[in-house]
Amino acid sequence: MIVADRKPFEEILDSIKDYKKIMLMGCGGCVTICFSGGSKAVELLASQIKMAKKKQGKEIEIIECTPERQCEYEFIDACKEQIESTDAILSIACGVGVQTMNERFPDSITLPGQNTKFMGYPVKHALWEERCAGCGDCVLEWTGGLCPIARCAKKLFNGPCGGSSEGICEVDKDTDCVWQLIYDRLKRLNKLDNLLAIRQPRDWRTSTNAGQRKVKFEEAML
Amino acid sequence: MKSGSRLEKVLIAGEFAVTSELGPPQNADPEVIKKKAQYCLGKVDGVNITDNQTAIVRTSSIAAASIAISCGIEPIVQMVCRDRNRIAMQSDILGAAALGVKNLLCLSGDHQSFGNHPQAKGVYDLDSMQLIAMVKKMRDDKRFLCDDPIKEHEPRLFIGAVANPFADPFEFRVLRLGKKIEAGADFIQTQCIFDIDKFSKWMEMVVKEGLHKKTYILAGLMPVRSHKALVYMKNNVAGMSIPDEIIKRMEAAEDPKEKGIEICIEMIEQVKNIEGVAGIHLMPIGWESITPVLLERAGLLPRPEV
Numbered sequence: 001m002i003v004a005d006r007k008p009f010e011e012i013l014d015s016i017k018d019y020k021k022i023m024l025m026g027c028g029g030c031v032t033i034c035f036s037g038g039s040k041a042v043e044l045l046a047s048q049i050k051m052a053k054k055k056q057g058k059e060i061e062i063i064e065c066t067p068e069r070q071c072e073y074e075f076i077d078a079c080k081e082q083i084e085s086t087d088a089i090l091s092i093a094c095g096v097g098v099q100t101m102n103e104r105f106p107d108s109i110t111l112p113g114q115n116t117k118f119m120g121y122p123v124k125h126a127l128w129e130e131r132c133a134g135c136g137d138c139v140l141e142w143t144g145g146l147c148p149i150a151r152c153a154k155k156l157f158n159g160p161c162g163g164s165s166e167g168i169c170e171v172d173k174d175t176d177c178v179w180q181l182i183y184d185r186l187k188r189l190n191k192l193d194n195l196l197a198i199r200q201p202r203d204w205r206t207s208t209n210a211g212q213r214k215v216k217f218e219e220a221m222l
Numbered sequence: 223m224k225s226g227s228r229l230e231k232v233l234i235a236g237e238f239a240v241t242s243e244l245g246p247p248q249n250a251d252p253e254v255i256k257k258k259a260q261y262c263l264g265k266v267d268g269v270n271i272t273d274n275q276t277a278i279v280r281t282s283s284i285a286a287a288s289i290a291i292s293c294g295i296e297p298i299v300q301m302v303c304r305d306r307n308r309i310a311m312q313s314d315i316l317g318a319a320a321l322g323v324k325n326l327l328c329l330s331g332d333h334q335s336f337g338n339h340p341q342a343k344g345v346y347d348l349d350s351m352q353l354i355a356m357v358k359k360m361r362d363d364k365r366f367l368c369d370d371p372i373k374e375h376e377p378r379l380f381i382g383a384v385a386n387p388f389a390d391p392f393e394f395r396v397l398r399l400g401k402k403i404e405a406g407a408d409f410i411q412t413q414c415i416f417d418i419d420k421f422s423k424w425m426e427m428v429v430k431e432g433l434h435k436k437t438y439i440l441a442g443l444m445p446v447r448s449h450k451a452l453v454y455m456k457n458n459v460a461g462m463s464i465p466d467e468i469i470k471r472m473e474a475a476e477d478p479k480e481k482g483i484e485i486c487i488e489m490i491e492q493v494k495n496i497e498g499v500a501g502i503h504l505m506p507i508g509w510e511s512i513t514p515v516l517l518e519r520a521g522l523l524p525r526p527e528v
Binding site for chain 2: 153154155156157158159160161162163164165166167168170171177180183184192195196198199200201204
């Protein structure tokens with residue numbers, strides 16, 4: 001899932017300072033699961049904004065709306081009329097949602113209320129960790145299912161650097177060295193041979209290095 | 223002969239090699255490089271010129287190497303994967319060779335978060351293994367990484383790599399060394415050794431695999447001036463093993479500088495007696511002036527003629 005984290009409240013307030021009526025738009029997808037952008041989060045943030053505005057002696061009207069997904073026209077089109085009656089939209093979906101809104105409603109501005117972080121999953125209650133960098137050329141087959149691109153600070157392909165100590169990455173003491181994990185996993189699976197071959201320089205064009213990426217599903221194209 | 227460098231000749235001759243280190247300055251003053259070069263002149267077989275070590279901006283290692291060459295020093299240019307992609311690296315490899323550089327040490331590099339520009343985008347287009355293989359390909363196959371031929375004047379470089387016997391997973395470290403040799407490492411410099419026991423254990427594994435016959439291993443040693451430096455490294459540098467006993471000896475010393483020299487000489491003697499060790503690499507960080515003193519007292523001077 002896509003994991004997003006709320007922008008600092010002051011930054012959000014500042015971004016809507018010129019508006020008297022806004023729509024606060026959540027998303028029923030990934031950000032609902034990671035607590036930061038579902039209907040509950042919308043409700044909470046709306047009251048937080050109203051209170052802050054009241055303290056400033058200012059009024060703001062907020063329409064709350066949480067479509068099933070903010071990243072598909074089908075779901076956001078239902079809000080069209082309400083959107084047209086507002087000065088701006090504050091989205092607490094991921095960056096994809098914000099852009100879908102801006103593209104679908106070019107006469108209204110949709111502002112981001114979140115910092116979109118990564119693709120990951122909750123490793124325990126209320127803690128999400130990055131697992132996939134969307135690099136476009138999956139290596140999990142030979143790494144024992146652990147990604148060195150998303151999880152190694154140097155994106156190494158040929159084993160741990162000299163900064164791996166007691167299973168911890170030197171860049172952050174709260175982060176496991178993914179190469180230690182890869183080593184342990186492959187040892188357990190009796191596949192350490194996977195690490196002995198020299199992995200060749202990779203083609204980064206499949207990643208974010210060659211401009212916007214697209215995926216076509218030919219069979220389904222109209 | 224792969225490169226014809228002095229370091230290569232010394233190692234082929236079976237002499238106990240000595241390399242040291244020169245850190246370029248955080249400014250554009252060539253005099254700093256020339257002054258540091260004087261401490262090494264005629265005393266060592268090669269001098270590592272660090273590449274923005276600890277991710278702090280300094281004079282380029284290749285530029286500093288060129289200045290060092292003009293002083294009569296044979297540089298070992300360090301090249302890290304952090305700051306350049308494969309295009310810039312190959313370009314700099316050609317440039318270094320054109321300037322007379324004959325040794326190149328390939329490293330992944332300290333992560334940018336440790337330096338003075340933690341905001342920087344790390345490149346890591348290649349990792350150190352891939353860099354080693356690329357330099358070898360340019361030298362031996364006379365081809366760029368993309369397979370285009372280098373029609374003439376390919377870079378003739380003696381290829382170095384590093385190994386850290388103290389990082390984890392310990393058992394994988396020897397396998398990784400084997401990979402670096404397979405990729406093309408002609409010589410290896412290790413992380414600073416303070417824990418002789420662990421290093422010996424690692425060397426035993428290296429010898430058992432016969433890796434010492436496929437590459438030249440130089441044991442990394444660092445003379446220190448105070449116990450504080452050791453405590454700092456023990457607490458802050460990942461992949462270092464510093465026994466408390468050494469810290470205690472330094473702390474108890476009346477003259478810590480003298481004690482630091484003494485300990486370093488002891489270690490030189492110890493690593494000399496470990497099978498598979500072909501030389502030492504001295505890292506007198508911030509204390510370059512001690513190099514000739516230390517080597518004289520360790521009986522490693524004069525250097526052999528090759």
